Amino acid sequence: MGLIVQKFGGTSVADLDRIRNVAKRVARTFDQGNDVVVILSAMAGVTDNLIRMANQVTESPDKRELDVLLATGEQTTAALLAMTLRAMNYAAESILGHQAKVVTDCAFGNARILDIGADPIRALVQDRKIVVMAGFQGCDINGNITTLGRGGSDTSAVAIAAAIKADICEIYTDVDGIYTTDPNICPRARKMARISYDEMLEMASLGAKVLQIRSVEFAKKYNVPVHVRSSFSDEEGTMVVNEEASMEKLLVSGVTCDKNQARITLKKVPDQPGVAAKVFSPVSEAGIIIDMIIQNMRSGGQTDLTFTVPETDFKQAMAIAEQVATDIGAEEVLGDQNIAKVSVIGVGMKNHSGVAAKMFATLASENINIRLISTSEIRISCVVTEKYAELAVRVLHSAFGLDKP
Amino acid sequence: MGLIVQKFGGTSVADLDRIRNVAKRVARTFDQGNDVVVILSAMAGVTDNLIRMANQVTESPDKRELDVLLATGEQTTAALLAMTLRAMNYAAESILGHQAKVVTDCAFGNARILDIGADPIRALVQDRKIVVMAGFQGCDINGNITTLGRGGSDTSAVAIAAAIKADICEIYTDVDGIYTTDPNICPRARKMARISYDEMLEMASLGAKVLQIRSVEFAKKYNVPVHVRSSFSDEEGTMVVNEEASMEKLLVSGVTCDKNQARITLKKVPDQPGVAAKVFSPVSEAGIIIDMIIQNMRSGGQTDLTFTVPETDFKQAMAIAEQVATDIGAEEVLGDQNIAKVSVIGVGMKNHSGVAAKMFATLASENINIRLISTSEIRISCVVTEKYAELAVRVLHSAFGLDKP
Numbered sequence: 015m016g017l018i019v020q021k022f023g024g025t026s027v028a029d030l031d032r033i034r035n036v037a038k039r040v041a042r043t044f045d046q047g048n049d050v051v052v053i054l055s056a057m058a059g060v061t062d063n064l065i066r067m068a069n070q071v072t073e074s075p076d077k078r079e080l081d082v083l084l085a086t087g088e089q090t091t092a093a094l095l096a097m098t099l100r101a102m103n104y105a106a107e108s109i110l111g112h113q114a115k116v117v118t119d120c121a122f123g124n125a126r127i128l129d130i131g132a133d134p135i136r137a138l139v140q141d142r143k144i145v146v147m148a149g150f151q152g153c154d155i156n157g158n159i160t161t162l163g164r165g166g167s168d169t170s171a172v173a174i175a176a177a178i179k180a181d182i183c184e185i186y187t188d189v190d191g192i193y194t195t196d197p198n199i200c201p202r203a204r205k206m207a208r209i210s211y212d213e214m215l216e217m218a219s220l221g222a223k224v225l226q227i228r229s230v231e232f233a234k235k236y237n238v239p240v241h242v243r244s245s246f247s248d249e250e251g252t253m254v255v256n257e258e259a260s261m262e263k264l265l266v267s268g269v270t271c272d273k274n275q276a277r278i279t280l281k282k283v284p285d286q287p288g289v290a291a292k293v294f295s296p297v298s299e300a301g302i303i304i305d306m307i308i309q310n311m312r313s314g315g316q317t318d319l320t321f322t323v324p325e326t327d328f329k330q331a332m333a334i335a336e337q338v339a340t341d342i343g344a345e346e347v348l349g350d351q352n353i354a355k356v357s358v359i360g361v362g363m364k365n366h367s368g369v370a371a372k373m374f375a376t377l378a379s380e381n382i383n384i385r386l387i388s389t390s391e392i393r394i395s396c397v398v399t400e401k402y403a404e405l406a407v408r409v410l411h412s413a414f415g416l417d418k419p
Numbered sequence: 420m421g422l423i424v425q426k427f428g429g430t431s432v433a434d435l436d437r438i439r440n441v442a443k444r445v446a447r448t449f450d451q452g453n454d455v456v457v458i459l460s461a462m463a464g465v466t467d468n469l470i471r472m473a474n475q476v477t478e479s480p481d482k483r484e485l486d487v488l489l490a491t492g493e494q495t496t497a498a499l500l501a502m503t504l505r506a507m508n509y510a511a512e513s514i515l516g517h518q519a520k521v522v523t524d525c526a527f528g529n530a531r532i533l534d535i536g537a538d539p540i541r542a543l544v545q546d547r548k549i550v551v552m553a554g555f556q557g558c559d560i561n562g563n564i565t566t567l568g569r570g571g572s573d574t575s576a577v578a579i580a581a582a583i584k585a586d587i588c589e590i591y592t593d594v595d596g597i598y599t600t601d602p603n604i605c606p607r608a609r610k611m612a613r614i615s616y617d618e619m620l621e622m623a624s625l626g627a628k629v630l631q632i633r634s635v636e637f638a639k640k641y642n643v644p645v646h647v648r649s650s651f652s653d654e655e656g657t658m659v660v661n662e663e664a665s666m667e668k669l670l671v672s673g674v675t676c677d678k679n680q681a682r683i684t685l686k687k688v689p690d691q692p693g694v695a696a697k698v699f700s701p702v703s704e705a706g707i708i709i710d711m712i713i714q715n716m717r718s719g720g721q722t723d724l725t726f727t728v729p730e731t732d733f734k735q736a737m738a739i740a741e742q743v744a745t746d747i748g749a750e751e752v753l754g755d756q757n758i759a760k761v762s763v764i765g766v767g768m769k770n771h772s773g774v775a776a777k778m779f780a781t782l783a784s785e786n787i788n789i790r791l792i793s794t795s796e797i798r799i800s801c802v803v804t805e806k807y808a809e810l811a812v813r814v815l816h817s818a819f820g821l822d823k824p
Binding site: 030033034064067068070071072075076078079080082083085086089090092093094096097098100101107108110112113157159 | 435438469472473475476477479480481483484485487488490491494495497498499501502503505506512513515517518562564
C-alpha cells in the first residue's frame with residue numbers, strides 16, 4: 015500500500031481501447047489499496063498533427079499560442095481516462111497543468127518546472143480519488159499555458175512524484191525496460207533489472223529514447239525511484255535508482271549508439287588565441303549543440319579543428335563553418351555525415367582503470383578505426399564510421415560481458 | 420473608433436482558410452482604430468465529434484470530464500486564430516475561459532455565468548492587443564472547467580461585451596441576419612434591420628436558432644447592442660436592441676414555426692384538486708420541459724388534460740403519462756407527434772388588440788384547424804397539424820403585411 019504515480023505514454027493511450035486497458039491497470043493498482051496519480055501523454059500522433067496544423071497556418075507559429083494548441087492533446091486524454099474510470103465506478107478526477115499548479119518558467123515549447131504546489135493533488139488523493147493529470151503542460155506565473163518539450167510528460171510524472179512524495183513513479187511505455195544495448199542491433203541485449211540515475215542520464219543523452227533526460231535529472235535530484243515498464247504486459251521492467259554498491263561490480267552496464275551525428279573539420283586554422291571562440295560562438299548562437307571538440311596540432315603555427323553536431327543541424331553548421339573559415343583564413347572545411355558515436359557506460363568505471371584501453375583494443379581487433387574520443391566519469395565514447403557502428407556495439411557488448419545473464 | 424466584440428461561430432472557423440478570413444476581418448476592424456475582442460466557437464463538427472468519442476467510452480459520460488474534453492474545441496480555434504494574427508504581425512493573444520475569469524455555477528454542460536472579472540481582458544486591450552477568447556467555456560469557483568451548453572459562445576460574447584462595456588457585440592454566423600420568418604418556408608421572408616430583445620427572445624425560444632436564448636437575456640439585462648451578421652459578406656445584418664417607439668407601428672415583426680413538438684392528452688381525468696401536480700411533477704422531474712397545458716372541462720367530474728413536450732422527449736413523456744394515468748384512474752392516453760407550433764411575434768401587440776382574432780381568421784380561411792393556443796404579451800402561438808404548418812406560416816406572413824418591404 016502506497017502512493018503510486020503511473021505515467022502512460024502516447025502509444026499506451028493511442029485509442030479508446032488502449033485507454034480502457036490503462037483504466038483497468040490503474041483500477042487494479044487502486045484496488046490493491048494504493049493511492050494512484052496518473053499522468054498522461056497525448057494520444058500517439060496527436061501532438062504531431064497539431065504541430066502540422068500550426069505549420070499550415072505559418073512557418074514559425076507563435077510559441078505561446080502553439081503551447082495553448084498543444085496542451086489540448088493531454089487535456090483530451092486526461093478527460094477520456096477520467097471518464098472511463100468514472101464509468102467503471104471509480105472516483106476519478108482529471109486535473110490540468112494549471113489546476114495542479116505546475117509552475118514553469120516562460121520558455122514556451124520547452125519550459126522548465128520551477129515549482130509544483132502539491133496541495134491540489136494531495137487534497138484529491140486524501141479524498142481517495144484517482145487523480146488523472148494531463149502531462150507535458152504547466153503554466154507560468156502569469157497563468158500562460160506552457161509545455162515542457164518532447165517527452166515532457168515523463169518530467170511531469172517524476173516532478174509530481176517528487177512533489178507529493180510518492181513511493182514510486184512508474185513509467186509505462188511501449189518497451190519493457192532499459193536494455194544493455196539496442197536489441198535491434200544486438201540480439202544478445204538483455205533487460206537490466208536496475209540502472210543508476212547517472213547511467214540513465216548518459217543513456218538518455220546518447221539516444222536511448224526511453225525517458226526524457228530532464229525527468230532523470232529530477233528523479234536523481236529528489237531521489238524518486240522510477241520503474242520503466244511495458245504498458246502491454248505485467249512483467250517487471252527496469253528500476254532507475256540511486257547508485258548501489260553492487261552496481262560497481264560491473265565495469266560497464268550498457269552500450270549505446272547514436273547515428274544522429276555529423277563531423278565538421280576546419281583544416282589549417284591559424285593557431286592564435288581566440289580562434290576557437292570565433293569558430294564556435296556563431297555555431298552555438300544558431301542554437302546548434304556541439305558535442306565533441308578535438309584540436310590537433312600541426313606544424314607551422316596551424317591546427318586542425320574538428321567538432322560534431324547533430325546530423326539534422328549539419329547543413330546549417332557547415333554554412334557557418336565555411337563563412338568562419340573564410341574570415342579567419344583556414345584552408346578548407348570538410349564534413350562527414352556518415353559517422354556514429356558508440357559509447358560504453360557504467361558507474362563501475364569510476365573505480366576501475368582499463369575500460370578505455372579494453373574498448374580501444376576491442377575496436378582495433380575488428381579493424382574499426384576510431385575518429386574521435388570523448389569521456390565522462392562513467393562513459394567513454396568513440397566516433398567511428400557509420401557502417402561499422404553496429405558491429406562495434408556487438409563486439410563491445412560481448413567484450414564487457416553483457417551477453418551473459 | 421470603439422471597443423468591439425466579434426463572435427464567430429463554428430462554420431466561420433470550420434477550417435484554416437476560414438480562420439484566415441476571420442483574421443482578415445478582425446485585422447480590418449482593428450486597423451480602423453478599434454479595440455477588438457474576438458470570441459470563438461469550436462470548428463464546425465468538432466464538438467459533435469468529441470461528444471461521439473465520449474459516448475464511445477460510456478453511454479452517460481461524467482459531466483465534469485465531458486466539459487474538460489469539450490473545452491479543447493474552443494481552445495484549439497483560439498490558439499489557431501491568435502497564431503494566424505501573429506503571423507500577420509498583429510499583437511494577438513489567446514485567452515481561455517478560466518484565464519478570462521469567466522466564473523460560472525457548477526452545472527457542468529449547461530453552466531450559467533455568474534461573473535466575469537473584466538480585468539484580464541481590459542489589461543490586454545489597454546496594451547492594444549487583439550484578444551482572442553475561447554467561447555463556450557468558463558470555470559466554477561473551485562477552478563473546474565465548465566461549458567455553457569449549445570450555442571454558449573453567443574452568451575460568452577454578450578457577457579464579455581457587457582463586462583468590458585463594449586460599444587457593440589457583433590455575432591458573425593452563417594446567416595446574414597434575422598428574418599421575418601424562415602426563408603426556406605416562405606420565399607417572401609425579409610431580413611429585419613432591427614428587432615427588440617423581447618421579440619428576439621420569443622424568436623429564439625421558438626426555434627429561430629440564430630442566437631442562444633441566454634445570450635439575448637444577457638444582452639437585454641445589460642443593454643448590449645447585438646449585431647447579427649454574416650461572416651461571409653460585408654452586408655449589414657440585424658441589430659438586436661432595446662425596444663423603440665418605431666417598432667410598435669408594426670403589429671407583427673415575425674412568424675415562427677417549431678416542428679419539434681408533440682402533444683399528449685390524458686382523457687377523462689378525475690377532476691380533483693392536486694391531479695394536475697400528479698401528472699406534471701413526474702414529467703418535469705424527468706427533466707422534460709412542458710410547453711403548453713390545456714385543461715378541458717367535461718361533464719361528470721372528469722376533465723381532459725393536454726400538454727406539449729419537445730418531440731425528442733415524446734417517448735419518455737408518454738411512458739410517464741401512461742403510468743400516471745393508471746395511478747389516477749384516467750381513461751386513456753393519446754399522443755400525437757405530427758403537430759407544429761406556429762407563432763406571430765411583435766412588440767406592437769402590447770398596445771393593439773385584434774391580432775389574435777386576425778390570426779385565427781387567417782388560419783380559418785385556409786381551413787387550418789387550431790388544436791391549442793397560448794399567448795404571451797408579445798406572442799400568439801397556435802398548434803396545428805404538422806402538414807399545414809408551412810402553409811400557415813406563409814398566409815400569416817402575408818396577412819400581417821410582412822411580405823412588403
